[in-house]
Amino acid sequence: MRPLRDRRNNYDVTDEVDVSSMAAVRDAVGALFLESYPEAAYDRIWLAFHDFERLFTGRMPDYHGCDTTYHDVQHTLDMTLAVARLVAGYERSVGADRSLGPARAELALIISLFHDAGYIRHMQRDSDVRNGAHYTRIHVSRSAEFLRSYLNRIGLGHSADRAAEIVHFTGYEIDLKRLNVPDPRDIRLGCIIGTGDLLAQMADRCYLEKCRDRLYEEFVIGGIAMPIGDDGDPDVRYESGEDLLRKTPGFFKDGAQRRLDAEFDRTYRFIEPLYDGRNPYIESINRNMRYLQCVIDTGNWAGLRRQPPVYVGEPDSSESMRVLVDELRDAVAREQVA
Numbered sequence: 001m002r003p004l005r006d007r008r009n010n011y012d013v014t015d016e017v018d019v020s021s022m023a024a025v026r027d028a029v030g031a032l033f034l035e036s037y038p039e040a041a042y043d044r045i046w047l048a049f050h051d052f053e054r055l056f057t058g059r060m061p062d063y064h065g066c067d068t069t070y071h072d073v074q075h076t077l078d079m080t081l082a083v084a085r086l087v088a089g090y091e092r093s094v095g096a097d098r099s100l101g102p103a104r105a106e107l108a109l110i111i112s113l114f115h116d117a118g119y120i121r122h123m124q125r126d127s128d129v130r131n132g133a134h135y136t137r138i139h140v141s142r143s144a145e146f147l148r149s150y151l152n153r154i155g156l157g158h159s160a161d162r163a164a165e166i167v168h169f170t171g172y173e174i175d176l177k178r179l180n181v182p183d184p185r186d187i188r189l190g191c192i193i194g195t196g197d198l199l200a201q202m203a204d205r206c207y208l209e210k211c212r213d214r215l216y217e218e219f220v221i222g223g224i225a226m227p228i229g230d231d232g233d234p235d236v237r238y239e240s241g242e243d244l245l246r247k248t249p250g251f252f253k254d255g256a257q258r259r260l261d262a263e264f265d266r267t268y269r270f271i272e273p274l275y276d277g278r279n280p281y282i283e284s285i286n287r288n289m290r291y292l293q294c295v296i297d298t299g300n301w302a303g304l305r306r307q308p309p310v311y312v313g314e315p316d317s318s319e320s321m322r323v324l325v326d327e328l329r330d331a332v333a334r335e336q337v338a
Helices: 022-036 043-056 073-093 101-113 132-153 157-170 184-203 207-221 241-246 248-263 267-274 280-298 317-337
Strands: none
Touching (some): 022 101, 043 101, 132 157, 207 280, 207 317, 241 280
């Protein structure tokens, strides 16, 4: 690995894979998959990468491209690479009786590629929605429905219902204990996918800037930053991107860390066989959290100055999101005055 101080914004935690490049991630994932399963076919995973790119860039018929600037193309590719590494590390760590096997590994990678498909707007069914972040609260259920349809189209219909359950390990819409996932290997698969999603986000070199400048906007549009209370009045949960960051250490300690350690059974440890006992994802997350705490303590918000590129499929998504966020914030301000 290159020295971490030289890590590039659009590269993974090892600074070896350009996670803004579909081809680069596909090749890296393919190498890991075929190392674990030398006799397995990679055709359907290759096709899934192809179809992911078509969907998120707006070239799949009847769909707009990705227009959410936090949950963008790079995030999904980064997460899919993390999942491929977790699968490879897990397979190195267990005996044949607990192995996931190539069919489950294939399913894990396809679920990963489409775990945020629920943010993508359908041209007809979602014609009254201006941005995919509108579906933040229910995007995992929408991803599950997309996966059901997609897996049937590529000859994996027998796994469609299972995938629609497992994808919920990436979200909070359904309590994980209520999911219909009876096989322990599928539970581990869900833990791998959920872990990969959290690791990729929080280990991103620009995680803090992306939370402040992009996730906050998605939370406004999705009704999370300023939800409407039971009395019909707005309840401002996050006043700004900086306010979201001030509350991020609490989210990490009480939410993400608890989920990684308890609900996902420390599945992140399966990264370590690939890196001689080190875990570059956890190291990067801890570095991000230490720096954020320093920024909060000193008030040096100007220190968060990285400007990562946006990888979306809809032109002018960043500007249109800002316009929509301003409209929603103005509407809430008027309600509060009234």
